[in-house]
Amino acid sequence: MRFTSVEITNFGPYLGKQTLDLPVGEQSVLLIHGDNMSGKTSLFNAMRWCLYGVAKDRAGSPIPTKDLLNVNAYYGGNKFVSVTIRMDLDLDAGGSELVLTRQKQGKKGLPLPEKEEDFEELLFVEQDGKVLTPNDFSELVGDLIPEEISRFFLFDGELLKEYEALVREGGEREGRVVRESIEMILGLPSVTNGRDDVLEVKRELDKRLGSEARRSKKAEEASFRLEELNGNLDVARADLKSLRAQEEKASCALRDIDENLKQFEESREDAGRKVEIERQLDSVVARRRELMKERRESASEIWRDILAPRIQAKLGDLEQELKEQSERSVEIASLIAEARKLEQTLDSGMCEACGQEIGREHKAKASAELGSIDRRIESLKLSYDEERYKSLQGITANLRKVAPAGVVQAIRQLEQQIAETRVEEDKRIRELRRIKERLGNVDDADVRRYEKQRRSYETEIGRLREQISVKEQDISDLKSEAAQQRDIVLKNQGDGFSQLKVERDLVDALEGIFDKAVERLTDELRREVEARATDVFKRLTTDKSYSGLSINEKYGLTILLENGEPISVRSAGAEQVVALSLIAALNMLAAKRGPVIMDTPLGRLDKKHRSNILKFLPTLAEQVVLMVHDGEVDRKQDLEPIAPWVGGEYEIHHPSSTESQLMKIGGLG
């Protein structure tokens, strides 16, 4: 099963619809680059949310729907969040496409839905174009990637914490969930279920044997005893089941208490975080106030910039009029000067240029020309207003003084920064609200009560385990006596029993086979996991003094030195390499296959380990999605060796704190 695309709408920082296409085939590694806080974990959470309806914050607590919704979408009226995963169930065998969509939207009539009940959930399932019912959603997901084993496909830092419990002394309870997940992914339940079925058949056969056996005195007595023993066995098994259930219930309660105590632990972290966020909030508010002050100072003159378009338009008209008046004024002055010259020539009768007397013909011509000039002057004076001309000069000069203040650019920049600080402020206020809500429930008396309950449950679990042990011994004794009585019954009966005896022997043998199978399979799986994990570990580790890994009952792996001794303390980086080795081994041996999606898995590693792991990743699963930031890997140096396996590459652009975009930067055609 492989994912072919993931569509997310208004999820976390992703505003609107964004699509992530995943490569399949030989180049099946998808790289997603993004800075811290850009939305890598949100993308990871979007996939988890679509499949299981839960997105988790860093503390592992579910994120409320309102906080999942993109801030801009929420306040912009798009109060819905949606994620669609398209998957290819079996491409090689002809293909079967499954499309899963989970959507949550604010209920109609609620302008600002806040609580979970203010949202309604819609599920859409489509298989090969055929629309299925919403009820099929969880069934299909449970079949393909059960939530219990999802930690091995959707791999984040949380798994590392869980994984550490597998190798820690006293980490049985925390590690139990992971151990069960491991056994589930490896397919162990198929064998244990088979053993339970055989036991059922065996009980039925004993009943039939009993009724047949009553035909002979000795056999009858043995048969009655056998029946009695079987009855006792049933009771003992029921008691054992009940004790185990009680132990499980008490363990669950203890886990819940531990979880609650963990929350109190987180509360202490929350208190520190609250102080830090309050400090950040104060700083953001102070910054916004400073920006507002700067804007206020510039804004006293903004009226000029607002007025500027009208002033400019008016000035344009007036300047055109002024230009026309000016041209007329110049022309009139020029014509008057010309006319004066002609008048002087006519009055003196002498040519101004040569000083000679002018003839009659020239006089007439000059006179006509003078007349024409006078007419032109009169005509120009009709459209020329000297007073208006002078007034226009004053008006335009005045209007030019009402020049734009030129503060727009500065204010624009300030307003952009103010908007950003508002978003920052809003984010911190929301986070503070969440922390305060969590802290609001914290009470020292609760902590004391939980600790008391914890001690009480631990005693109870100890007592139950003792009883379970006694009961298991009882059952073993009863089974042994029942076997003796069964022999007596069988020895004292005729041929009528042969068929039943054969069946009973067969079932006994089967039971033994299943018992051994469970034991052997668990051992083999453990050995296989150990061997595969060791192979991978040797490829990943840079320390040649390590000879391999040793697995424990809980599937926890310990690093062995060359002399076979386990190392007592290992670094966070070594922890990560060992955890990756286990995950790789499980993926190789898993009964269920799926894409492996890793969120920032290389953070604790040095350069050489990082390089080893990156080279190894393409072989980890049929499809690998790797979310990294530039501080974690060097794009050129670290990623070049895996380039042949990379079928797609995205970058998360983060233009503002409330908006991220998936940008395809390579591969996928």
Added chain:
Amino acid sequence: MGIPEDDLTQIGASPATRSVLETLKEEGHISELVDGYRLCIAVACAWNEQPDLGNRKNRTNMFGTNTIDSSGLHLRVALTELYPDYANTPYRVAESLAELGAKIVSERMSGTSIEFTELVDLASSIGMPDPS
């Protein structure tokens, strides 16, 4: 009611306009009420609003005209030229425009915030010649 021929020396605002100005100041958008007053006049002017000089109902004096137009009487010049029909009473024009501008500013406010650059951009688009 006829159009008054004498101009104002004290310029005022209605309670509604005063409230808009006070909100702008309280929310930190302007330093002084007079900055908001001038802003409202400019907005109404940019929006090509026409003053109604016959109506001064409910207005109480807020500023002297020399306060509103302290820097070289530029507002007076601008209004005289932009509203030549009321060239003799530019401060009456200013007062009427302030009322109209305050309504526009109030409508453009989102909650208690306002973006001045949005007003500038809108003023520019109104001032652009109609493409048709």
